[in-house]
Amino acid sequence: MSIQVYNVLTRQKEEFKPLNPDLVTMYVCGPTVYDYSHIGHAKTYVSFDVIVRYLRFSGYRVRYVQNITDVGHLLDTGEDRILKGARRERIEPMEVVERYTRAYFAAMDALGVTRPDISPRASAHIPEQIEMIRQLIEDGYAYEIDGSVYFSVEKFADYGKLSGRRLEEEADGARVTARDEKHHPADFALWKKAEPEHILRWPSPWGIGFPGWHIECSVMATKYLGETFDIHGGGIDNIFPHNECEIAQAEAATHQPFARYWLLTGSLTLDGVKMSKSLGNVLLIQDALKQYSPETIRYFILSSHYSNPIDFSQEAVEAAAKGLERILVPVRNIRDRLRTAPDSDGGAEFLSTLDQYRAALVGAMDDNFNAPAALGVLSQLTTDVNTLLNSGQVLGRKTFEAIDKLYRDFGGQVLGIIPDEFKQESNYEVLDGLVRMLIDMRAEARAAKDFKRSDQIRDRLAALGVQLEDSRGSTGWRLTK
Numbered sequence: 001m002s003i004q005v006y007n008v009l010t011r012q013k014e015e016f017k018p019l020n021p022d023l024v025t026m027y028v029c030g031p032t033v034y035d036y037s038h039i040g041h042a043k044t045y046v047s048f049d050v051i052v053r054y055l056r057f058s059g060y061r062v063r064y065v066q067n068i069t070d071v072g073h074l075l076d077t078g079e080d081r082i083l084k085g086a087r088r089e090r091i092e093p094m095e096v097v098e099r100y101t102r103a104y105f106a107a108m109d110a111l112g113v114t115r116p117d118i119s120p121r122a123s124a125h126i127p128e129q130i131e132m133i134r135q136l137i138e139d140g141y142a143y144e145i146d147g148s149v150y151f152s153v154e155k156f157a158d159y160g161k162l163s164g165r166r167l168e169e170e171a172d173g174a175r176v177t178a179r180d181e182k183h184h185p186a187d188f189a190l191w192k193k194a195e196p197e198h199i200l201r202w203p204s205p206w207g208i209g210f211p212g213w214h215i216e217c218s219v220m221a222t223k224y225l226g227e228t229f230d231i232h233g234g235g236i237d238n239i240f241p242h243n244e245c246e247i248a249q250a251e252a253a254t255h256q257p258f259a260r261y262w263l264l265t266g267s268l269t270l271d272g273v274k275m276s277k278s279l280g281n282v283l284l285i286q287d288a289l290k291q292y293s294p295e296t297i298r299y300f301i302l303s304s305h306y307s308n309p310i311d312f313s314q315e316a317v318e319a320a321a322k323g324l325e326r327i328l329v330p331v332r333n334i335r336d337r338l339r340t341a342p343d344s345d346g347g348a349e350f351l352s353t354l355d356q357y358r359a360a361l362v363g364a365m366d367d368n369f370n371a372p373a374a375l376g377v378l379s380q381l382t383t384d385v386n387t388l389l390n391s392g393q394v395l396g397r398k399t400f401e402a403i404d405k406l407y408r409d410f411g412g413q414v415l416g417i418i419p420d421e422f423k424q425e426s427n428y429e430v431l432d433g434l435v436r437m438l439i440d441m442r443a444e445a446r447a448a449k450d451f452k453r454s455d456q457i458r459d460r461l462a463a464l465g466v467q468l469e470d471s472r473g474s475t476g477w478r479l480t481k
C-alpha cells in the first residue's frame, strides 16, 4: 500500500510520490503574528502536524517549512495587521511580531504540535522578494505604477487553476473605481509604495515601500524547498486569492511547476458561527487549554477529516473528551500492569489480532490521512482490549508490551492523543498499596462473615472508580475512570 492524497489542484485522489524518494518537501502557510492564535489556527496546524508525523512514521524524511507573516498582510481597510497591533499596544511593530510569534509557538507547543524545521519570516526575506518581483517585471508578468508593482493576471494563462475561478468572473465581480491604478481589477500588488506614516518600509528599485502579502510564500517556499516541491498546505479560506497568487508568481518567475500536491484544511466555526473579532466570538487556544487538555483538543480536531469543516461547541468537545478517556483507561491499566506482569506468554494469541489492527490503522492513515477513521479503529481496538483485560486470563509481559506499543505508535507518535507518560503513574505504587490494603481488610471481614462491611469496602472503592475483581481465590483491581 502507498499513501493516497486528495490533491486540490487536480481535484482527485492520487498516489503520493515525492520528487525525491527519501525526502518530502512541504510548505504550509503560517500565521500572521499580530494577535494571539485561536482555535481555528489549532485546527489547521494540528491537521498538518498529524500529516507530518504520519509521513515520518512511514519512513520519510520531511523538510517542513512554515512561514511567519510579519509584514504586508493588509486588512480590508488597507491597514497592515502588524501596524494595527503596534498601534493597539503602543509598541514597535517588531515587538508585536516578537510577542505574537513567541505566543504562537507557546500555543503550538502546548498542543503538542511538532515545530516546523524552518520558520522563515517575511521581513527577513525582503531582498529575495524584491528579486522575484524584478524578475516578474523583466519577463513581462508585472508592471510598475507610481512606486507600486502589480502582477498582471491576464499574462498568466493558468491563473485560477487551483481555486477554479475564472478571470472573467473576477472582472465582473470586482469593483472598479476611478482611482484604481491597476490595469485589470484582478491584478494584485507585489510591492506597495509606502505612505509617509507607514513605518514598515524598505528601499527598492521602485522607491520606498513594502511587499504585498502573497509574494513571501512564493519566495520562501522556493528558496528552502526548490522551485518544484511536494506538498503545499494551508486553510481552505486562503485558496483565493492567496494560494492562487502564490502559484502565479512562482510559476511565472521560475517557469517551473510550483507545489505538486495541494492539501487544504476545512475551516472551523464556533457554535455554528465563523469566528470574528467584531462579533466577539473568538476562542483563543490559551483559553481553550484552561478548560480542556491538549489531547482532548487534538482528539476533537482529528474526529473530523482534515479537509472537512468542523464546529467547536462545548458538547462536541465534551464528547471528544469522553471518547479519548475511553481509550486512555485501558492504556493506563496496561502500563500499570506491565510493571508486575509475569514473563509468561499469556494472551499471546491476541498478537495476531493486534497485527490486524495495525494494518487497519495504516490503511486509514494511508487513505488521505484519515484520522477520524484511525480513531474509529483505536476505539474498536479498545473494545477488544477491554474484553481481554476483563477475561480473567493471566496475561504475560509480551502481550502487554505489544498492546502498549500499538497505542504508543498510533495514539502517541502519529495522532498525539496519548501521552508518553501519565502524571498519575508516579503515584501508582502508593495507590496499589492502598487498594491492596483495602482488599486484605475486605478479605478479613468476609472471613469473619461481616458481609455488610466487605460489601461496603467494595462499593465505596467502586464509587471512586476502583473495580475489584475476584477470581480463583484472589482479588485484583482496575481503574474504571
Ligand SMILES: [Zn+2]
Pocket: 028, 029, 030, 217, 242, 246
Ligand atoms: Zn502563504
